[in-house]
Amino acid sequence: MTSRSWDTEREDGLAAALRRFPESAFRIRQLMLGNEAFKELCSDLAAAERALEDARHLPVNIREKRRDEFAEMADSLAREIAEALGSKGYP
Incomplete structure (x- = not known):
């Protein structure tokens, strides 16, 4: 088993957030620069999507x-990311 590097996890997290919220790309990139909690949410989303x-x-x-558990986890993380982005309309 190979371990994922810190940078790879962050890049995967960024990609996962951008896939879910392409209209918020600028804000996502801003938060990824300085908000550790947001970075963790995005990394966790990427991990949940990989597990799915x-x-x-x-x-x-x-x-x-x-599959149901991982999908629920990914959706829950996406809702938290939406909150951080200020997107009130995410299901």
């Missing part, structure tokens, strides 16, 4: 349950 994608390799008997 990787769930396809899980045994059939647990795959759907894990």
Whole structure:
């Protein structure tokens, strides 16, 4: 197993936030520069999205349950990011 570097995690977090909120690209980049809590939210979102994608390799008997859990986690993190961005309309 390879460990992910700090920079890679941050880049993945930035990409995840930009995918979900492309209209807030400028604000996302601003927050990524100096807000550690926001950076962590974005990194956690990227990790949840990776886990959701990787769930396809899980045994059939647990795959759907894990996918649901990871999807819920990613959506919850996206809502927190939306709050940080001031986007009140995110579901």
